[in-house]
Amino acid sequence: MRILVVEDSVALSRTISEAFRAKGHAVDAVSGGDDADAALRTQPYDVVILDLGLPDIDGTEVLRRLRARRSRVPVLVLTARGELQDRVAGLNLGADDYLAKPFALEELEARAAALMRRGVGGSEAVLAHGRLRLDTAARIATADGAPLELTRRELAVLEALLLRTGQVVSKQALFETLFDVDSEAGLNAVEIYVHRLRKKVEPAGLRIRTIRGLGYLLEAP
Numbered sequence: 001m002r003i004l005v006v007e008d009s010v011a012l013s014r015t016i017s018e019a020f021r022a023k024g025h026a027v028d029a030v031s032g033g034d035d036a037d038a039a040l041r042t043q044p045y046d047v048v049i050l051d052l053g054l055p056d057i058d059g060t061e062v063l064r065r066l067r068a069r070r071s072r073v074p075v076l077v078l079t080a081r082g083e084l085q086d087r088v089a090g091l092n093l094g095a096d097d098y099l100a101k102p103f104a105l106e107e108l109e110a111r112a113a114a115l116m117r118r119g120v121g122g123s124e125a126v127l128a129h130g131r132l133r134l135d136t137a138a139r140i141a142t143a144d145g146a147p148l149e150l151t152r153r154e155l156a157v158l159e160a161l162l163l164r165t166g167q168v169v170s171k172q173a174l175f176e177t178l179f180d181v182d183s184e185a186g187l188n189a190v191e192i193y194v195h196r197l198r199k200k201v202e203p204a205g206l207r208i209r210t211i212r213g214l215g216y217l218l219e220a221p
Contacts, residue, residue, distance in 0.1 A: 001046040001156070002176050005029040006036040007078070008055050008061065008067045016049065019105055020112070021141050024152035024159075025180040028181045033057035040066055046074050046136060049108070052090070060093055067094035074115035078108070113137060117163070127162040130205045131220070134162055135179045143204035152195045153178050157190075161208065161218035170215035 003020050007013040008031045017027040028043070030036050033054040040048070040062070048066075052059035063075060064137070077095040079086070087098045096118075097111050113136055127134045132148075134141045139155055142146040150158065160177050161169055174190045194216055198208045209217045 001065055002026045002044070003028070003123065004045045005045075005050045006033070006049065006054065006059065006093070007031065007051045007055070007056075009051075015105070017026045018106065019109060023109070024156035024178075024181075026176065026178055026180050031055070032178060033059060036063055037156075039181075040073070042072065044157045044176065045114050048073055048075045048179075050075055050077050050095075052077060052081055060090065063090070063093045063095060070113065074118065076108075076112055076115055078103070080114060110137065127159070129162055129165060132204045132206055134158060141201075143201070148200055148204070150197070150200060152202070153193050157193050157197050159199065161216065165218050166214045168211050168217050170202075172215075174216070180185070 004027050005013055005016050005027060016028045020027050020210045028039060030039055048088050050059050076098045077090045078099050080101045090098055096115055099108060099111060108118045114164050125137045132143050136159060141158060156177055157174060161175060171187055171190045175187055179185050207219045208218060211217050
């Protein structure tokens with residue numbers, strides 16, 4: 001999945017970004033409201049982690065503009081403003097969840113993962129497909145109960161396909177799931193990860209079809 005972290009604390013932004021990258025997600029990080037607004041206008045995201053106290057325009061204004069454009073990307077507000085009226089105001093502006101600082105990183109990861117699953121029509125932490133199970137929280141895939149040795153990017157591809165079983169997922173969409181905006185990787189890198197994943201999951205009965213010119217399809221079991 002692709003995540004936008006909007007946080008003006010360099011140390012906190014780095015901690016959050018590294019935590020999600022370690023789980024195989026692509027993360028873009030900005031420190032100001034104007035940069036966040038520009039990123040949200042040009043790049044699709046699966047979830048936004050938004051601080052409210054930003055150095056230029058306030059995070060509430062970023063959220064207001066986002067919803068005014070009728071964007072439905074899930075937004076998790078992360079802020080030191082933990083009073084009831086602040087939480088209510090943020091939710092009324094269109095935030096999907098609210099987490100006050102200080103917070104536990106594990107809780108942030110769990111809440112963001114739940115929003116990402118909800119955003120693509122899923123709700124379960126464990127995704128099942130035939131003989132395969134993917135625990136999206138623990139980042140572990142198993143076939144008939146036996147662990148599959150997948151890299152974090154192979155796990156990310158698998159998760160993206162499982163969340164859209166029976167639907168064609170474009171190469172561009174997978175690229176945006178795997179790589180940050182500053183990455184020097186090209187679209188051909190997606191083919192490499194799909195090829196590696198296909199070799200590992202086909203023995204478990206998963207078939208990933210290449211739909212020429214469109215993308216990849218994980219067929220229903």
